[in-house]
Amino acid sequence: xxxxxxKVFLLSISFxxxxxxxxxxxxxxKIVLDxxxxxxxxxxxxxxxxxxxxxxxxxxxVGDLLDKDTEIEIVYSRKTDVFVELxxxxxxxNKADADLFVSIHCxxxxxxxxxxxxxxxxxLTRSTTNLDVAKNENSVILLEKDYKEKYNGxxxxxxxxxxxxxxxxxxxxxxxxxxxxxxxxxxxxxxxRKDRGVKQAPLWVLDASYMPSVLIEIxxxxxxxxxxxxxxxxxxxxxxxxxxxxxxxxxxEYFNPSSTPNVNIExxxxxxxxxxxxxxxxxxxxxxxxxFKVQISASGTKLDxxxxxxxxxxxxxxxxxxxxxxxxxxxxxxxxxxxxxLADAKEKGYNSAFLxxxxxxxxxxxxxxIK
Numbered sequence: 257x258x259x260x261x262x263k264v265f266l267l268s269i270s271f272x273x274x275x276x277x278x279x280x281x282x283x284x285x286k287i288v289l290d291x292x293x294x295x296x297x298x299x300x301x302x303x304x305x306x307x308x309x310x311x312x313x314x315x316x317x318v319g320d321l322l323d324k325d326t327e328i329e330i331v332y333s334r335k336t337d338v339f340v341e342l343x344x345x346x347x348x349x350n351k352a353d354a355d356l357f358v359s360i361h362c363x364x365x366x367x368x369x370x371x372x373x374x375x376x377x378x379x380l381t382r383s384t385t386n387l388d389v390a391k392n393e394n395s396v397i398l399l400e401k402d403y404k405e406k407y408n409g410x411x412x413x414x415x416x417x418x419x420x421x422x423x424x425x426x427x428x429x430x431x432x433x434x435x436x437x438x439x440x441x442x443x444x445x446x447x448x449r450k451d452r453g454v455k456q457a458p459l460w461v462l463d464a465s466y467m468p469s470v471l472i473e474i475x476x477x478x479x480x481x482x483x484x485x486x487x488x489x490x491x492x493x494x495x496x497x498x499x500x501x502x503x504x505x506x507x508x509e510y511f512n513p514s515s516t517p518n519v520n521i522e523x524x525x526x527x528x529x530x531x532x533x534x535x536x537x538x539x540x541x542x543x544x545x546x547x548f549k550v551q552i553s554a555s556g557t558k559l560d561x562x563x564x565x566x567x568x569x570x571x572x573x574x575x576x577x578x579x580x581x582x583x584x585x586x587x588x589x590x591x592x593x594x595x596x597x598l599a600d601a602k603e604k605g606y607n608s609a610f611l612x613x614x615x616x617x618x619x620x621x622x623x624x625x626i627k
Contacts, residue, residue: 284329285356285511287322287503288349288467291315291332292361295339300364305477305487307362308337314474314486315360317496322503327511333359350466355511356435357469358503362486364478371479372450373443375436376471377429430582430612430619431468431510433554437580438502439472446498449475454554454580472499510619546625547614548594549573549584552606557581567604584612591626 291312293299299307316335322328331352333345349357363374436454444451452473474495477483485491552566558581559565561572566583575582585606586597594611601609613625 283327285325285327285507286329286331286352286354288331288333288352288354288357289315289319289322290345290349290357290359291334292359292471294334294337297339300362300477302364302368302478303480303483305362305483307364307477310362310474310477310486310492311360312337314492314496314499317492318358318360318500318503321496321500325504325507328507354467356503356506357467358435358499359469359471360499361471361473362483363473363476365476366478368478368480371476371482372452373440373475374452374455374473375439376455376473377432377436378456378469428466428468429610430551431506432470433580433582434509434577435468435502435506436470436472437577438505439470439499442498442502443495446501447494474499545615546589546620548586548588548591548597548625549612549614550586550594550598550601550609551612552583552585552601552609554580554582559583567606569601569604585609 291308291314293308293311295308297308299311301307312334315332319330319332322330331349331354333348334340345359346357363370433454440451440454443449475482475486477486486495552569552572558574558576561574561583563570563572566572566585569585571586573584573587575584585601586594588594588597598609598611611622613620613622615625
């Protein structure tokens with residue numbers, strides 16, 4: 257994997273950002289399809305197979321399949337062999353007020369043995385391998401003019417810089433994981449591809465895109481057989497269908513054309529809060545008929561929910577999504593109580609924990625739950 261595009265901001269950045277979540281009475285489900293690399297950025301190249309070409313061809317095939325759904329609108333980061341700056345991929349997605357950001361790439365390593373698919377969502381990681389991936393994928397920044405000024409001193413080659421990244425809008429992580437799990441499940445069950453799992457890594461383009469976002473590594477072109485498969489029309493058709501089917505399943509679960517009013521948010525000094533032009537921000541919220549939980553982790557391993565497995569936390573529940581197991585702490589009807597649970601989880605060391613909400617057993621956004 258080389259020079260991809262994810263969602264990552266430095267902790268030192270302070271800025272004000274206004275964005276609409278769940279646009280009022282949306283009739284279209286808007287998706288940004290992001291073909292990795294392009295132009296002077298070739299991505300990874302092995303055995304005559306070039307990542308930027310494979311990524312673009314596969315992305316366009318995904319778009320052709322999704323175009324058949326009249327409720328879907330597609331925005332492309334690129335449709336030709338051009339170089340698109342990392343910041344522009346995320347900024348254009350935000351300007352489009354998209355519901356989903358899907359970035360498509362190919363893997364490549366010096367050893368020709370590894371093969372299989374993996375899908376990344378935004379997050380910090382202790383895995384050396386995932387940090388190496390993040391450094392490679394973020395390093396496209398170095399190809400851009402004045403990158404130090406554009407990215408506020410961010411250096412993709414410094415591990416301490418990568419560790420200084422955080423999720424600004426953790427609410428989107430839950431949906432991102434769900435889509436990533438659907439993608440991996442389709443690759444495994446439909447195409448019989450090796451499942452390398454859903455993973456988290458601190459990547460710039462995912463953190464900078466204010467919507468659920470995933471980066472899909474469709475396989476290793478450094479592996480001769482897998483590279484030839486991905487470089488073929490047949491291989492790209494199969495991979496594109498698996499991705500498109502996952503997106504359609506996600507849309508069916510999360511998109512409601514008649515839903516939710518506009519909710520503006522302000523991000524300032526790393527804090528996110530709703531903005532209402534007519535009313536002050538509500539500090540505390542009580543709800544009826546809605547349940548809040550704290551998602552503390554997600555893993556391909558099923559664990560017993562005893563406190564000893566979760567740093568002493570009691571009241572832990574589990575939910576399966578494909579091959580992924582998600583672990584939740586607490587079950588509260590009050591948003592205020594749920595925030596206390598979240599504070600407990602973070603005090604125990606679950607720094608990336610975040611709140612999720614359910615209504616009548618179905619997931620809803622936090623913004624909808626507290627409106």
